[in-house]
Amino acid sequence: MSTLFESRPVWAERPSLPARAAKNTVLAVVTVVILLPIYVVVLTSLSPASAVNAAGGLVVVPGGISFRAYADLFSGGVVTRAVLVSLGVTAVGTLVSLTATILAAYGLSRPGSLLHRPLLFAVLLTFLFAPGMIPLYLLVSDLGLIDSYASLILPTAVNAFNLVVMRAFFMNLPGEIADSARIDGAGEWTILTRLVLPMSKGVTAVVGLFYAVGYWNAFFNAILYINDNAKWPLQLILRQYVQQGQQISSNSLIGNAVQGTASAPNLAVQMAIVVVALVPVTIIYPLVQKHFTKGVIIGAVKG
Amino acid sequence: MTERATAVAPAPDRPSPPARRRGTGRPGRGASLRARWRRDRSLLLMTVPAIGLLAVFHYVPTLGNVIAFQQYNPWDGVVGSPWVGLYQFERLFTDPRFWNAVGNTLVIASVQLVFFFPVPIALAILLDSVLSRRMRLVLQSIVYMPHFFSWVLVVTLFQQILGGAGLISQSLRGAGYAPLDMMTNPDAFLMVVTSQMVWKDAGWGTIIFLAALAAIDQNLYESAAVDGAGRWRRMWHITLPGLRPVIVLLLILKLGDILNVGFEQFYLQRDAFGSGVSEVLDTYVYHQTLVTGNFSAGAAAGLIKGVVGLVLILIANKMAHLMGEHGVYRRS
Amino acid sequence: MSLHPPRPTRRRFLGLAGAGTLAALSPAVLASCSSDGGGAGGGSASEAGSLDSLIPTHIPFEGVVPDIEGLHGAPDGFTSYPTDFIQAVQEPPGRGGSYTAMTPLWGPLPPGLGNNSFFDHVNERLGATVEFNFQDGNTVIDKMNAIIAGRDVADLTMFPDWVINLIPQFNRAVGELFEDLTPHLAGDAAAAYPLLANLDGDAWRWNVFNERLQGVPWPAEPFGNWVLYRRDLLEELGLEAPTDPDDLFAIGEEINDPDNDRWAFGDFNLSMRQIFGAPKQWRYRNGELIHMFETDEWRASVEFMRKIFDAGLVHPDIVAKGDNAKELFNSGRILFNQDGIGAWHESYGQMLGDDPDFRVDLMPVFGAGGSDPVMHRGDPSAQSVFVRKGLEPEQIEEVLGILNFCAAPFGTREYMDYRYGAEGVHHELDDNGAPQLTDLGAGEVNDGYYFISGRPPAITESQYPDFVPWKTAWYNHAARFSEEDPFAGIRIQRPERFAGAETPLTDKVEDVIRGREDLDALDRAVADWRRDGGDEGRDFYLGVLQEHGRD
DSSP states (O other): OOGTTTTOOOOSSOOOHHHHHHHHHHHHHHHHHHHHHHHHHHHHHHHOOOHHHTTTTOOOOOOOOOOOOEEEEHHHHHHHHHHHHHHHHHHHHHHHHHHHHHHHHHOOOSSSSTTHHHHHHHHHHHHHHHHHHHHHHHHHHHHTOOOOOGGGTTTGGGOHHHHHHHHHHHHHOOOOHHHHHHHHHHHHHHIIIIIIHTTHHHHHHHHHHHHHHHHHHHHHHHHOOOOOOGGGGGGHHHTTTTHHHHOOOOOTTOOOOOOOOOOHHHHHHHHHHHHHHHHHHHHHHHHHHTTOTTTHHHHHOOO | OOHHHHHHOHHHHHHHHHHHTTTSSSOOSSSSSSHHHHHHHHHHHHHHHHHHHHHIIIIIGGGGGGGGOOOTTTTTHHHHOBBTTTTTHHHHHHHHHHHHHHHHHHHHHHHIIIIIIIHHHHHHHHHHHHHHHHHHHHHHHHHGGGGGGGGGHHHHHHHHHHSSSSSSHHHHHHTTTOOOOOOOGGGHHHHHHHHHHHHHHHHHHHHHHHHHTTTTOOOHHHHHHHHHOOOHHHHIIIIIHHHHHHHHHHHHHHHHHTTTTHHHHHTTHHHHHHHHHHOOOOHHHHHHHHHOOOOOHHHHHHHHHHHHHHHHHHHHHHHHHHHHHHSSSSOO | OOOOOOOSSSSHHHHHHOOOHHHHHOGGGOOOOOOTOOEEEEEEEEHHHHHHTBBBBBOOOOOOOBOOOTTTOOEOOOOOOOOBBBBOSSOOOOOOOEEEEEEEOOOOOOOOSSSOHHHHHHHHHHHHHEEEEEEEEEGHHHHHHHHEEEEEEEOOEEEHHHHHHHSTTTHHHHHHHHHOOHHHHHHHHGGHHHHHHSSSSHHHHHTTTTEEEEEEEEEEEEEOOOEEHHHHHHHTTTTTOOSSSHHHHHHHHHHGGGGGGEEEEOOOOOHHHHHHHSHHHHHETTTEEEEGGHHHHHHHHHHHHHHHHHHTTBBHHHHHTOOOHHHHHHHTSEEEEEETTTTHHHHHHHHTTTTTOEEEEEEEOSSTOOOOOOOOOOSSSSHHHHHHHOOHHHHHHHHHHHHHHHHHTTTHHHHHHHOOBBBBEEEEEEEEEEEEOHHHHHHHOHHHHSSOOOOEEEEEOTTTTHHHHHHHHHHHHGGGGBOOOOOOOOOOOOOOHHHHHHHHHHHHHHHHHTTSHHHHHHHHHHHHHHHIIIIIHHHHHHHHHTTTTTO
């Protein structure tokens, strides 16, 4: 347990035993409540069909281990290819989004600047009023972006929520630093890249994460704009494994079911899908958390 | 002592001065347009990519929402579909089920505000207090994972634990007690959906607060400690004020989003709990649109949501100003 | 502004209500049940005649003789695979052309053209290249609305029938976006495509829009869903299949055992409607249209469902509308469950390997209180394939040749090709001559070609023990109770208010069945339904009957 206390600042008192116990209990409960279902999901993904059938659902008690679900998933190369598509779209998309968002967040971070309020208001309105599916489709189609990767990025490239959050962080930075730089003749570009961004690694990482996760999880844009299956992102490929025969409307009067020949849905494969989609997410978090370093402001002020 | 601790923490507590002071020694609001253009053109230029993207991919298609005043069909498009004035709105406003959905949505949103919104803040402070960097990383990585579970999976997991044939019920049966089925009991609905939300998204919600916590000047803690402020005092006078701008901002945005409590979670559990308690605005619109192909009703509902959100944001923003906060934007 | 819909007259209302409405009013779409001579009313001779002149002259394909003939419109059964497959198409139909095909897919995406030897194999047999653009099956309605709005259709586009009925103004779009196939297929012209001419006439009539033959049909089995039960477990318990609703309830009480994690039932509301004799939608009697919701039979079926829910016979996961009914059924945690009939052989595919004694059967069809059941038939064509407008006449012929190939029925070489790929590569024949996919086949074979053309439905899964005899026996018994639907063969898009009024009522039914509301609530809900669109719908449908001379 010594690692628990390894970096206590010299000024901080050692918490009382009951306080420590309470804290650790809460953390332990939270961890268990979250890890238990994850354990069930992972175990089910690793269970042979017999164990899944015997459980009649998610597997809680191990009934053998099988990597069949993962093998099925990655055979044929379709999933592998989609992973590459998703990684590419996520990387490029996050870069585009972050760049546009940082620039605009900084550009709008000075109340009283020219057009500040109308522009900010215009951004806010997009948070409130969403475009309809069909007008957006027609726009993407008219721009010739059907079947292009750009169609998976541009329509959702700027998110008003992220922009406003980033702007708020910029505005909470001590203004004196920028002011003194300005007096020294630094332009806005220099202030942004040399002063503001280094002090905003945390929020940049967070907003980058929000965008990245958004791109990684997105599938509906691809449903509408991508006809070429070779360009489908991972989430859309994975969705296909979960479909059960021909979906009919809940309304019995509308249609009659066709007995699809789709292979029966396999719970193990479904859970393997959850795990596969989760892996990059667990890898990326430490990269983000790294930027939640304390004391950056002081360093910047002094620098 | 209290005064002292606050006094050394001016920056997070009073966030407005720095931003305001930025324009020192430069042309102010009253300056000529040309002077302001010269001063601010690089700022304006910076907004061009984002504003351009929003203009093309958001504003242009959002104009399509005029179909709220039509009986729209995709084949004839906006140009060819017949105009019906306020018919779609009147139909919504006179449908008791619309008001039931609005009522449920507001109840759920209020419960979310009270019982969900503070959880990530508390959890973030708790996680942040874990001293070991490695331990903190592991815990943070774990708590944010459920966010990546689909609602279908979350609902299924809850079903398998709290349902009538779930772990708890079967254990009770095995011990000779009556089973406890939470997943079809309309009275338990709010509790169940809030628990699901907390389980799925509380950890994810901590991220933004963790970033804000990291931005708090550590010197403040040290000075306060040196002055004898204890753990709780430091949290009250440094941590919470430090988080306040972000909390207020998220609260305002949440209010603007109040009629969007989520779709899938409620869609999936609509029949289990009954539409009486679980129908929200989005599921109502979905069911209206699905069986009838009426896009216009959906657009009308979207406009209503937007207007309500706009009004609430403006009010909340005003209140934030009165409390000395930035809010989302402010008149300067 | 008043609250009346801005379309006071019926004419205008119809104009707005959408594709099918117009189709319903067009005399040419007067699809009577002339082929089997049954059905209600029937159109006038001239109208039926004019429609018949638009569809292919029927040319029965002389293929493998079924082992068990389907009666009353039930599909034929084949208890084994033939030892020699019939070559139905002598020459590859293609001339080297290349076409895109858009179809929804319910299941994993196969590797695409260029990485998929199954596509290569079939395309070679076709003498042309079909490149598939599959779409997410669950959101097909969104995609289809978008491509209709954007006029972005592929060379071949498949629409599930229920999607067609939900797309506003489809009737107008279809003529502008898709090629009129009448000149190529009407009457004797279809002789050039004998396998298409082998398809059922009702299914073809269903694809006439605006007096033009527009689509190639996909004839479906007449019944979609029914109650499946675990025949093995019931026999183990010494019980026989139920013979009436009370018997079903008694069996349920006997087998229900929550302490041992076993419940009797899943949900089977729709099947109960049919057992209690409610109409699928409308009943036409003495010049009056009575909706299902207004019948005592429907009410009795709801009461019955309430009774089994009250008695705790339904698995709690199903009460909570969980999506795990298949798993519960396969694992024996519920013994009776309503599902698509195809779930039967799917569960065999999944379960027989581990449990060779696993047996499922369809619950026998029976009536309530000494009356006959009323079995609700699906529409004659479950999906349609359309050809993009603007192809050259030779290209249309080539495409129709491809569709002809993919219409080859069970027992043909072509059928094996487009469904299972090459023997020895994608599939092997087992001891019974039934195809078993190889590992390569399992990864590559898909439903693309199967979906772009139809063929007569047949019961063919003879690789599963007892499957074909049991299923055909059920079908031949059940099909004799087929409903005489006054609107059979008429494609109708439901008026918007009529369709919209249904959700509150079906919500109320869920409330009643699950014990959240009393049965009396149904009366109020039905009254509301009448007021909010039900009566409007009745007038509309009466008008349709009059237009078609069926009143």
